[in-house]
Amino acid sequence: MSDPQAPKDELEGTEQPFVSHLIELRDRLIRALLAVVVVFVGLCIWPSPSGLYDILAAPLVRYLPAGATLIATNVISPLLVPLKITLLGAFMVALPYVLWQAWAFVAPGLYNHEKRLVLPLVVSSTLLFFIGVAFCYFLVIPSMSQFIQSWAPQSITAAPDIEQYFGFVLTLFMVFGLAFEVPIVVVVLAHLGIVPIQKLREFRGYFIVLAFIIAAIVTPPDVISQLALAVPMCILYELGIIAASLMARNKPPPSDD
Numbered sequence: 333m334s335d336p337q338a339p340k341d342e343l344e345g346t347e348q349p350f351v352s353h354l355i356e357l358r359d360r361l362i363r364a365l366l367a368v369v370v371v372f373v374g375l376c377i378w379p380s381p382s383g384l385y386d387i388l389a390a391p392l393v394r395y396l397p398a399g400a401t402l403i404a405t406n407v408i409s410p411l412l413v414p415l416k417i418t419l420l421g422a423f424m425v426a427l428p429y430v431l432w433q434a435w436a437f438v439a440p441g442l443y444n445h446e447k448r449l450v451l452p453l454v455v456s457s458t459l460l461f462f463i464g465v466a467f468c469y470f471l472v473i474p475s476m477s478q479f480i481q482s483w484a485p486q487s488i489t490a491a492p493d494i495e496q497y498f499g500f501v502l503t504l505f506m507v508f509g510l511a512f513e514v515p516i517v518v519v520v521l522a523h524l525g526i527v528p529i530q531k532l533r534e535f536r537g538y539f540i541v542l543a544f545i546i547a548a549i550v551t552p553p554d555v556i557s558q559l560a561l562a563v564p565m566c567i568l569y570e571l572g573i574i575a576a577s578l579m580a581r582n583k584p585p586p587s588d589d
Contacts, residue, residue: 381417413498438450475557504557507561512568514569514572518572521576536569544562
């Protein structure tokens with residue numbers, strides 16, 4: 333016999349059959365996929381795959397020698413690469429809706445205190461990823477392209493392959509997007525009690541060294557891109573510690589119930 337004085341479970345009565353969960357998951361995956369397809373079709377109309385590729389290539393083309401262009405060494409590259417870029421752009425534009433569908437699927441199974449943590453983390457991590465990609469596109473790639481071309485011998489005519497350039501830029505986008513997630517990692521580690529805030533502060537010097545090592549490994553061998561990755565990572569680590577400290581200060585005391 334249940335104790336009438338026992339606290340009521342927040343999730344009591346919300347259980348659903350396994351098949352219902354599968355049906356809901358299927359429906360939300362279809363909605364997310366349709367959102368990507370709709371955005372993809374829209375981007376194919378405007379600014380078009382070739383227009384998107386021109387936008388992506390602009391930071392490099394701007395610093396190529398006069399008359400130099402990107403080249404395609406594969407027969408289908410002029411068609412395939414712009415379509416890949418359009419699909420990637422469609423996914424990024426639809427990402428907030430895709431994440432919302434994921435949140436709507438898992439939210440009913442979370443307690444209220446978990447919802448208060450997860451939703452802000454999902455929103456902030458998405459914004460930070462986009463900021464990292466924008467930082468890479470508007471600052472890192474142009475600066476790196478200018479630096480490389482300024483050191484290139486006059487006898488060399490630069491003509492990068494479009495597939496290699498797409499892979500290179502995509503890698504940089506992922507690197508900088510993930511690097512800007514440092515505050516989220518710090519906040520989660522501190523909030524869950526995995527690493528105390530004081531230990532995170534003590535690890536600050538080691539993280540600076542680690543950030544420069546990571547930047548030297550994952551970025552091209554030029555000083556500008558390495559500094560552009562390592563310095564923001566160090567700043568974001570410090571911001572993560574500040575955010576974790578504020579959350580710990582405002583965290584309500586555990587209930588005695």
